[in-house]
Amino acid sequence: MRLYYHPASTCSRRVMLAAIHMGTPLELTEVNLMSEEDRRRLVALNPNSKVPVLQDGDFTLWESCAIMQYLADRTHGQTLYPDNIRVRADINRWMLWSAQHFAPALGVFAYEHIWKGLIGNGGPDPVELDRAGRLVAQFAAVLEQHLAGRDWIVGEQVSLADYAIAAPLTYIEQARLPVTQYPKLMAWLARVSQLEAWKQTVPVW
Structure with missing residues (x-):
């Protein structure tokens, strides 16, 4: 399987964390992402012109959370996305919550304080x-309330939900x-930051 990504992209990082x-x-x-030629090639893979994109043979998949779920289903013995249908529904709920609500709001700050200046x-x-x-x-208040008495977003161990939100x-x-x-x-983010996957995917500035 091939992943088209950018190391500074937090959506790419989601997938790398899980993998x-x-x-x-x-x-x-x-x-x-600053190359017109690379952008043209990217649009051929993803009409939204965004990373990450996964290619698995003749199957192409975009949207980071969907890729995370697909990789989990392709990985025997993984624990990030258990088979239990209710646990999966809970993980899906938080992944979608992050993609729909939390991440877009955070993304405005990243754009305004980092990327906007870099692109002039x-x-x-x-x-x-x-x-x-x-x-x-x-x-953030919703997440703060949810984390009362919890170490992880869903259940007793780290899951795709934690990586999607972190x-x-x-x-x-x-x-x-x-x-x-x-x-x-x-405190939850500090726990995530101690995980080996997090340490291996810290963007280099």
């Missing part, structure tokens, strides 16, 4: 940061993500 944790072998192809689009927009800040506060927090310092005031969230 490394499960020991799932992947052939990696880095996509230069000026400085941070305070209106956008204020809007996103209200959303982060809303959803990856968008990668740039917590550089993007000035407004989450440090949530002690349970921060």
Whole structure:
């Protein structure tokens, strides 16, 4: 299986976290997102022009959470995505919650404080940061409440849900993500950061 990815992409990191944790072998192809030629090739794989993209023979799959689930189903003996239908439903719920609510709000901070300047689009927009800040506060409070009395998002061990939610927090310092005031969230993130998969996928600046 081949993964088209970029090491700075938090969505790519989601997939890498799961693959490394499960020991799932992947052939990696880095996509230069600043290259027009690489972008053209990427659109041929994913019409949304985004990474990551997985190719497994003649099957092409995009959307990071879908790729994570597919890799788990392809990996014998993995524990990140148990067979129990209710446990899977719970994991799916949190992965979708991250993709739909939490990650997009965090992504505004990453764009405004990191990527926007790198691509020459000026400085941070305070209106956008204020809007996103209200959303982060809303959803971080949900996560903080959920983590009361829990070490992991679902069940008694790390799952795909933890990696799906943690990856968008990668740039917590550089993007000035407004989450440090949530002690349970921060304690959970500290646990994730001690996992070998997390250590092996830290972006190099």
